[in-house]
Amino acid sequence: MVLKTPIYMDHAATTPCDPRVVEAMLPYFTESFGNPGSRNHSFGWAGEEAVKKARKQVADLIGADPKEIIFTSGSTESNNLAIKGAGAMYARKPVGETGRGHVIVAVHEHKAVLDPCKWLMKQGFDVTFLEPAIDGIVTEEMVKSAIREDTILVTVMWANNELGTINEVPEIGALCKARNIVFHTDATQWVGKMPVDVNADNIDLLSLSGHKIYGPKGVGVLYVRRRRPRIRLVALQDGGGQERGFRSGTLNVTGIVGLGKACELYAQEADAERERLLAMRNRIEEQITARLSNVQVNGHPTRRLAHLTNISFGFVEGESLMMATSEIAMSSGSACTSASLEPSYVLKGIGVGDDMAHSSLRLSLGRWTTDEQVDFTIDKICEAVDKLRKLSPLWDMYNEGIDLTKIEWAAH
Ligand SMILES: Cc1ncc(COP(=O)(O)O)c(C=O)c1O
Structure with missing residues (x-):
């Protein structure tokens, strides 16, 4: 042949949509097109039901509560919301001052993490850029020695998009937990390939994206921990107050249904x-x-x-x-x-x-x-x-x- x-x-750049994902999405373009925010008719209820199901499918994949799943447009948005939103919420000094807090990141993170960190620098935060050794791994030790008394946020990706290397995420999470530092991981390349349990892995904030896991483009999730501790964020966009106020805007129902289905398939395969x-x-x-x-x-x-x-x-x-x-x-x-x-x-x-x-x-x-x-x-x-x-x-x-x-x- x-x-x-x-x-x-x-x-690692993008995956085709699994035909089973497309099949699950199709009815939500034409028949069940209702806005989940329309609370007073059956079209809206059908949309809401579909989103609820998908929220559970994603939550089950990462060991989260469905209430902790915030739908976004993808990992770029999730990373921006996590990093800028946590920076603004946990800042130690008001806007306009310097020394507002310390953030730790690594030099070989995706631009969708590095650029929000650089944005924080312009807003008066200090940022440490860890330099991994030739093996590319960010270790617990590296983070430990960079932590300062004023560290408010650590963001370390789970698996690197160019190398596939796996950082010591659960260990870094434990380190942050013990010191009350918010821990975010960009898990775009990890989710859908390897198991996740946000509790056992000590994660406060986690970004994932539909189009890396045989789901559609333009949809993703930010997991936001609600208990022990409850993580708060300043929202980046204001409006209808969807997604518990973290992310206003009419929900991308078709995309969300596809992402949910993609997560369910992972569990089986x-x-x-x-x-x-x-x-x-x-x-x-x-x-x-x-x-x-x-x-x-x-x-x-x-x-x-x-x-x-x-x-x-x-x-x-x-x-x-x-x-x-x-x-x-x-x-x-x-x-x-x-x-x-x-x-x-x-x-x-x-x-x-x-x-x-x-x-x-x-x-x-x-x-x-x-x-x-x-x-x-x-x-x-x-x-x-x-x-x-x-x-x-x-x-x-x-x-x-x-x-x-x-x-x-x-x-x-
Ligand atoms: C590690 C990592 N983070 C973030 C992104 C951006 O994801 P999205 O395309 O969903 O915005 C990518 C995609 O290239 C990625 O590989």
């Missing part, structure tokens, strides 16, 4: 899926490192999500590698902006050199990835790297035994 291309190997993807991911890493020299798998060797790998290839140029493997949809560590070629700040943040950061590929497998697709991907990448290296003068010099670090390049 001829393999259909392009092949999708970018499930995740363990088998994880095993299957881990075997494929390991085959990719084993084959590529066996067939090519000067290759490095980035991040911690084992403390990583099962479906994701991030590999750097020495002596190839990132953009050329992407072009030579265009039948495969994957992410590159080399983000081409109009003016400059900036290597991934995540890889740089953990100490990967510019060259290896530029020539990195992130492959993330998913529910419908097949063995044939995996084999094709391995072959294509190995062929492309071989071909590009044959054209590279640096590769020739390296093979002749020349130490490239000692060369003084003349600038003209």
Whole structure:
């Protein structure tokens, strides 16, 4: 059978909607289109029922009470609400003053966490940016040594979106709990792949997103702890007071129904899926490192999500590698902006050199990835790297035994 291309190997960026999710959503576009806020007729009640069911499906997935589930437009909004909302609520000094409180985050977080933290800095908060070691893990120890008497918020993602590395979230949560510090985790890449229990894992605020777990785009959740302790937030948008006042705006019923269904499917299928993807991911890493020299798998060797790998290839140029493997949809560590070629700040943040950061590929497998697709991907990448290296003068010099670090390049 001829393999259909392009092949999708970018499930950490977004996932297709599961057809069962779409099926669950469809009636809410046309027949059951009521606004859950319409309390005085059956159309509204049907919408409200649907949202209630989805709220429970999400809550069950993460061990929460349905009342603790706040629907948002996705993880970007959830992160903004958690970080800015907690900053404003727990500030120690009024607006306009400095020293309003201390926040801890890590340098390789998603921009949807880093930018709200930078916003807090402009509002008079101090922010510590933790720098993880080359394994990419944020440890309990790192957070412990950064905590200050005025620390009000710690935000550490559960699994990193470029590396798949897994931070010490339950341990960091326990540390924060013991010190009455609010703890937020961006669990966008974790939920739907690994189990969550917000109580056992000591989490106060947790962000998740529909489109990373075979649900629709434009819907997500912020979990907000209600008991022991009750977490309060300043809302970012005002209006109809939906979602207990945390997030005004008519609810995205179709999206919410889809997200609920996606969560329910996880409960039934995740363990088998994880095993299957881990075997494929390991085959990719084993084959590529066996067939090519000067290759490095980035991040911690084992403390990583099962479906994701991030590999750097020495002596190839990132953009050329992407072009030579265009039948495969994957992410590159080399983000081409109009003016400059900036290597991934995540890889740089953990100490990967510019060259290896530029020539990195992130492959993330998913529910419908097949063995044939995996084999094709391995072959294509190995062929492309071989071909590009044959054209590279640096590769020739390296093979002749020349130490490239000692060369003084003349600038003209
Ligand atoms: C770790 C992480 N946080 C936040 C986001 C943003 O999520 P959304 O697209 O739902 O706004 C992403 C998506 O790329 C992500 O991977």
